[in-house]
Amino acid sequence: MREVRLGRWIRLGLLVALVALVAAACSDVEGGSSGGGATGPTADTQVPDNRDVTITIAVSPWDGSAANANVAKVLLEDELGYTVELVEIDEFAQFPALANGDLDATLEVWPSGHGKDYKKYIESGNGVVDGGELGVVGQIGWWVPTYLVEENPDLATWEGLKGNEDLFRTAESGDAGQILDGDPSYVTFDQAIADNLGLNFKVVYAGSEAAELAALDAAYQKQEPILFYFWTPHWAHAQYDLTMIELPEVTPECEDAAVNDPDAYACGYPEDVLYKAFHEGLQEKAPAAFAFLSAMRYTNEDQNSIALEIHNGTDPVEAARAWVEANQDVWQPWVDAGLAAS
């Protein structure tokens, strides 16, 4: 009985091995694979040959990040001759991977969400270096669909929300109005802000951006009220007309509270000046790439124009290439910095 069974396994193994051998003996089928994925250096004699050096860049799960990474990819490959690999990866895993060199760079870090990481990895010198500002500025805040403000212009400010909390009541928030928070990786002070401003709101944590957006979409389709924690830049602004509610300006007291006593926070959110972060060994491994990425800097408009194309279904590399072709004046300095360093 046992011999029979063994024989079966052996035959199966043989079959697999044989087929594997046939396949292994061959190389990739020409023209069959994913097309011109790796463009490689062009025939241009100006381009240095760094083909053997692979730069891995993180792509966070949002289109703006895909825009940054693909612009960097196109330029690093076409102008500086590197091989670039993009890794789609959640934010929580990026700093550990940057520290040990599995990632070379991440191009869009939101400071508000990564205060601890900055301290642990960058300030303490644990494998990650600050790569400078990306140029894109983020803004977190409270948002409502614009149709609400058109109906009742008072709702555009926090003072106007007072007394109108009932508009935003849901089954989950009970007697209070609901503020909907999304992905827990961002820092929020929403409950403290509401309490300290004397607003009767309860924060409901959606727990994921997807759930928050699903709720926004449902409310938008039915033109119902919804108040939620959100930010710009984000692709959703292309699809939904949203208005940010005016909260009190950030004061020194609030900056202090943010660090020491979050419950006392009573302002709007400060701007998020997005920055880049690199593996500490990048400079040695690829000086030109390091110089290029350090110099890389563009505006919200630049990033938005690419992100929107990606959101509408354009292949991210193509969207980035289209921007590169139209904006040489923006990126030439980055490439020059790279060429100077090599």
Place this chain on the structure above:
Amino acid sequence: MQERLGGSPRAAALPGRPVAAPGQHAWARRAAWVLGLGAAVALGLRLAGGFPERWVVDLARSFNAFQDWVITNQRTHPVFRYGLVPLKDLVNGSFDAIVRLLSRMTWFGLIATLSLISGAAAGWRKGVLAAVGFGSMALLGLWPESVETLALMVMAVVAALAVGIPLGIVAGRRPVVDRLLRPVLDGMQTIPAFSYLVPLVLLFSIGTTTALIATIVFALPPAIRLTSLGVRLVSRGAIEVAESFGSTRRQLLWKVQLPLAKPHIMLGVNQTIMMALGMVVIAASVGFRGLGRVVYNALQRRDVGEALAGGIAIVVLAVVLDRVTMGWSERDRRQRGVGSPRLGRWTLSRRAVWAAAVAGAVLAVVVGREVLRQQDFPTTWALSISEPVNRAVAWLTLHVSDVTEAMTGSMIRFGLDPLRDLLLGVPWWMVAGGAALAAWKVSRRPGLPILAFTCVAGVGLVGMWEISMDTLSQVVVAVASSVVLAIPIGVWSAWDDRVRRALRPILDAMQTMPQFVYLVPVVALFGVGRVPGVIAALVYALPPGIRLTDTGIRQVPRETVEAALAFGSTRWQVLTKVQLPLARPSILLGVNQTVMMVLSVVIIAGLVGGGGLGYEVIQGLSHDPGRGMVAGICILLLAIVIDRITQMMGRVRGAAPAAGASV
């Protein structure tokens, strides 16, 4: 509360209950119980509720200290430099090699090879199923991703079996090992992967290795459990016979125990594959590509259609692998000693079948490479289901959500809120005592009550009392709704073969579709909050309840039913007095499975606004990994209590059918 969970009124009204004869006496006792519990709860609500804060132990801090140690030492410490990093590189390298190899077989060659293997191993019908299944994955435009996921599955399953089967054999032969392993296996299955992803990423960085380890952790338990069970179930008689003929221990294992345990081991293989597929999407969050990445990215863009395409590919992969492995083991049992397969009037030897399969596979690879000259499935041939699905979801949101929102409101008002208020209103020792009491009622021994009390108290000790009670209230509501739905559907399915056939693929899809796929529509219909979490858990947890009710009722002997009918019973009487009582052990096993499955998707509640332990685990990813791990442990503690109690319910009452049958 535990009372309500298991002791449905049906159980009370059963005939032939071994404890006491039905009548006035039982009713009086029951009434006394209810009154006593009511009085206790009323008293409890007047006392200070919750868990005293000064007793709380901060476990999270030590986890976080470990994290800090890794961050500062990972570039220099020898464990990393000479141990983990080379290991990671080796695994990543061999995985890439496998994927490269599979893609070089070309899509045509690979589909043909897989179908031929399936056909040769499990019969030509399974071969056709495999061809259709893999073909549809290609048609969905997800071929390269499917290959990556398939390769990860193969690696994870092989590794899990290589570890699991030997461990299972040891556990099966030594009860001590089995008892020691049990809580560990429970932990592996119920602690959500999200709570240990951060340490895994710290140790193994991002990519294949981490995804592989997370998958193995989750997929290993059934391989161990079922092997151990199979070995233990080998009859004493068979072993004694072998021993009396002078078998050595080794001979006993190889010639008696393993062959006789083989059906269980094969079931373990099958379950391991299914579990591994459950991790496909989680793998994406640590940088693995594959089908999980498709779902993940689509989710980020709120593209339900694309997420569904990825989900369907995962379901198809699961169904094909399930049917083929099951077909393989069944056929093996059927054909032992029977002749060889036939083709028309010709009898083929097994060898010829395999030779033909090999030849066919090689030919297909050659055709794929030299004739078709396509490595990946051509994108122009692919069909996109994204547009119509998204339109359908938008329509649903607009037209059905009024009804579903009303449901949301009443579920919160009459189910979730009162239950949570109750659990939080009474002091902690009353909840723990209630669990112990329920444990005593089902086991009548001190061990289980002590365990139940300790686990519930443990949840408070680690500082998660309120959050855990919030989750517990959601779990209870989900399980209760699930049981209420599953039993009638299961009965219907047992009565009518057509219903059963129609249900089968639906139930398969419900169990294997990643919850991430329906996260968005569930929120669109039920709003953000606890209710969409309950609904998502319901979708996932219904199938075992339905299946086990169906099985239980079908196992009732035909003669018993006919006898009841001959005495003039109506169909309703047959159901309530004969079929359901006799199916009780099976149904209770279904309840047990439902609870465990609801607990295993607590994380989804966290992703749709349900808060509770699921949310703690998710926030742990980015802010406080230690706290995320503690929340994961709390899920485990709750799972152990509820699992042991519901299992014991099935076991003690499992004696009933014999008595019931004689009524």
